[in-house]
Amino acid sequence: MIIEIGHYTLVLALAIAVILSVVPVIGARHREQAMMDVAPFGSVLLFALVAFSFAALTYAHVVSDFSVENVWENSHSLVPLVYKYSGVWGNHEGSMMLWLLILALFSALVAVFGRNLPSTLKANALSVQAWISTAFLLFILLTSNPFIRLDPAPAEGRDLNPVLQDVGLAIHPPLLYLGYVGFSVCFSFAVAALIEGRLDAAWARWVRPWTLAAWTFLTLGIAMGSYWAYYELGWGGWWFWDPVENASFMPWLAGTALLHSALVMERREALKIWTVLLAILTFSLSLMGTFLVRSGVLTSVHAFASDPSRGVFILCILMIFIGGALALFAFRAPLLNAGGLFAPISREGALVLNNLILTVACGTVLTGTLYPLLLEALTGDKISVGAPFFNLTFGLLMAPVLVIVPFGPLLAWKRGDLLGALQRLYVVAGISFLVAVVFFYVENGGPVLAVLGLAAGLFLVLGAIADLWYRAGIGKVKADVAWRRLAGLPRSAFGTALAHAGLGVTVLGIVAVTAFHAERVIVMKPGESTDAGGYTIHFDGMRPATGPNYIEDRGHFRVSRGRFEVAEVWSAKRVYVAQRMPTTEAGILTFGLSQLYVSLGDPTNDGGIAVRIWWKPFILCIWGGALIMAAGGVVSLSDRRLRVGAPNRKAKAAKSAAPVMEAAE
Incomplete structure (x- = not known):
């Protein structure tokens, strides 16, 4: 029954979002305070409804209710409790619910903490937030409903993707979404200002805290995702220029530019038009990242969706919001005052140069990410744009920033x-x-x-x-x-x-x-040793072990420096019982700011095992x-x-x- 209530609550949230999309805007246009007052109350109510629906889905995962298709596909009775909680958003439907929850949260925060905002700007901004909420509520209910029942109910679930059974799943997506969705507030303020035709230093003062909060969360989310991939995937790298990694990095670059541009606008009332455009583009890049992950055009551990209808739906959302916002900007921008002047050699000038480099760098990453996809869609040819391209172009562009x-x-x-x-x-x-x-x-x-x-x-x-x-x-x-x-x-x-x-x-x-860094790739047998980073690594052999829902073979290594043993480390090859899916669990030793990284490969016929050892100084x-x-x-x-x-x-x-x-x- 709780599942049905959660579903109906989501439908009710859609009705509230539709009302919020219309009434406050009309009230702002006609200066009807009663209609504008619908916005803050309705935004808080919308958040409460979405939060209840999300809690109902979480309950289904925690109690392993396999009559719910989403739980059956992404959970198992043997999964540890912490992964039952984090597994709620370890799939497409649940991740979209998390996106919607954070979007509703930010709307409620604007409603509660935006008491100093002009009534018309607040009403318009919350209505724009409601437009976004309406689109994603429709997307969830029509294409990604997490509350679908199975009859009869299966006795056991298919299990959560073993790669996602890590504490990183509990931390990385929420932080990343707080950054992604946080920029929706900046977008809503920008569209509201364009609708109202009011753009001044006060607007920048109201926008800057939300930009700063979103940028902070996105910074933490990207960092956590990088470290999670580093220790979980066993490949020893911290950044791969994967299209999904780029999808989160591009809003960060644009958001950094927006943060500095808003500062110039607040202090000198300059760069008004540019700041509004950056606010639109930053959230547009966040939406584009959502499309890349959920459209089916990418194959990645991050990519959840395989249903083309979902990609078409999100593409429509992109066209409506990005296209509509840019069209409004093109119509309104010529009517806005560009702002004050300043000398090229000034703090404003330095911030403008910073903005230009960041936006060009963002455009470079965007080009390298989308070009292979567009080329394949238009001609059928497949090419790969990898690290050499990004390292060269992005590195050369960012080098001046480090000096400036x-x-x-x-x-x-x-x-x-x-x-x-x-x-x-x-x-x-x-x-x-x-x-x-x-x-x-x-x-x-x-x-x-x-x-x-x-x-x-x-x-x-x-x-x-x-x-x-x-x-x-x-x-x-x-x-x-x-x-x-x-x-x-x-x-x-x-x-x-x-x-x-x-x-x-x-x-x-x-x-x-x-x-x-130093890297060694060798075949080791019990009793053999090798050197890396000034340390000697002794291989003692493999030992079996059993976890709550997996079995593994663990390699034991002793690490010494000179004649003294300083540490020991375990590295494992793990197999999860439900899916029979193997994973590599790297062994990592930290020495100050540096790390020794040990990863196991495949066993050999002569009783040895392939071992990759990296010395990562100051990583x-x-x-x-x-x-x-x-x-x-x-x-x-x-x-x-x-x-x-x-x-x-x-x-x-x-x-x-x-x-x-x-x-x-």
């Missing part, structure tokens, strides 16, 4: 002093290059260009520190005064520094693991840098200025009268 980023915060608004910024950063650049050379020497050589990559990463980290250093006046004023200045800086200044430093740490990890910097970037987003979100509406005239006047705070900005 530290300069931006040190330039003044409207008109900056490039020579002054150079004078502040030449010491940082010198230290970065010197440390890179020392690192290159300690690692006993490698690609010479690695020195430049390491120097660029260190330049980002030290440049972020230098920004705070000069703002506080350390070395120029007394220590207590410098401390007060540092403590008085807005939290967004610390958040910016953390984000830039985090990018630098990630760059350091990428360069180090690419240039200095944890890749994901550690992403965590630092996300921490920067959280710190910036805690800034009070991002939690309020547009400042009133008195507050603005008081702010201009505070020279210390103005200097800090």
Whole structure:
């Protein structure tokens, strides 16, 4: 009965979404407050209904109700409880329910925390959110209903995909969807502003926190997905330029550009039209990622759908929302004021250059991702665009960003002093290059260009520190005064520094693991040993083991350095009972920021087994840098200025009268 109630609740949610799609918009057009007030109440009600429906589906998975087709296809009575919960979204239907739940959540959050928004903008934005909700509710109910019953009910389920039976499934998709769907708020604000014809600094102030929140979640989601693939698939890589990976990376690039563009618009009332276009494009890329994963055009562990009707339905959603938003933009943009002017050498100029490079890089990734699909659809020819293309084009485009980023915060608004910024950063650049050379020497050589990559990463980290250093006046004023200045800086200044430093740490990890990693692929028999990364790995042999729903053969390895044994590690070949599907469980040892990675291959006829061993120097910097970037987003979100509406005239006047705070900005 709970399943039927969950289904009917979803139908009721569709009815509420249709009402929200129409009534508030009409109320905003005719300035009818009662009709506009439907938006916040209806958005909260919509979230409650969707949450109940999602809870009903979760209940079916937890109790292993195999009379529900979705549970039967994606669960098993022996699956551990944590994977019964995460398995709810480990399939197409459930993942779309999670998407819808997060979409309804963001609508409710706008309704609850958007009290300072103008009534018309709030009503229009929530209506646009309801349009999106209506489309995805129809998609779920018509093509991807998770509440379909089976009669008679099977005695046992088919089991969850063994690759998905990992804690990563519980973390990665929710974080990724919070990022994907979070950009829907920016999209809705952009469309609402175009409908209303109002676009000013206050609009950017309202949009920026939602952009920052979505960007933070998406950063964490991409990082978690990368690490999950790294340790779960047993291939030793952290990024493959898979089309599904690219589908999440492109909104991140566009969202990063949007974040910086909104900052320029808020501070200088410039780049208005560009910021609105970025808000539309960022969510459009999120929708395109949904299409790629669920249309059946891709074959991937991420790709759930095989029914062409689903792809056609989502393609229609893409055409309606992306095409409609861009058409509205083309109609309204010429009527909007472009905003203020600024000198090329200024903080605005640095942010614009940052925007241009990020958007071109995003376009490059988009081209490399879609070109093989379009070519196959038009001509039937199959080609592969892989890592060499992306590494070359994307790497060359992003290299200037690594140099430009530290300069931006040190330039003044409207008109900056490039020579002054150079004078502040030449010491940082010198230290970065010197440390890179020392690192290159300690690692006993490698690609010479690695020195430049390491120097660029260190330049980002030290440049972020230098920004705070000069703002506080350390070395120029007394220590207590410098401390007060540092403590008085807005939290967004610390958040910016953390984000830039985090990018630098990630760059350091990428360069180090690419240039200095070591790999051994050998056949080992019990008692044999090999060397990697300065460690000796001894193979003791294979031992059988049994888990709750799998059996495995585990390889035991002892790791020593010199005469001393420092650790042991297990690597396994696992077979899940229900599907008889094999997986590889890599053995990973962490030494500081580096890792020793051991993966088993196939056994040989002479009693040996193929073993792949990687030494990954400083690889944890890749994901550690992403965590630092996300921490920067959280710190910036805690800034009070991002939690309020547009400042009133008195507050603005008081702010201009505070020279210390103005200097800090």
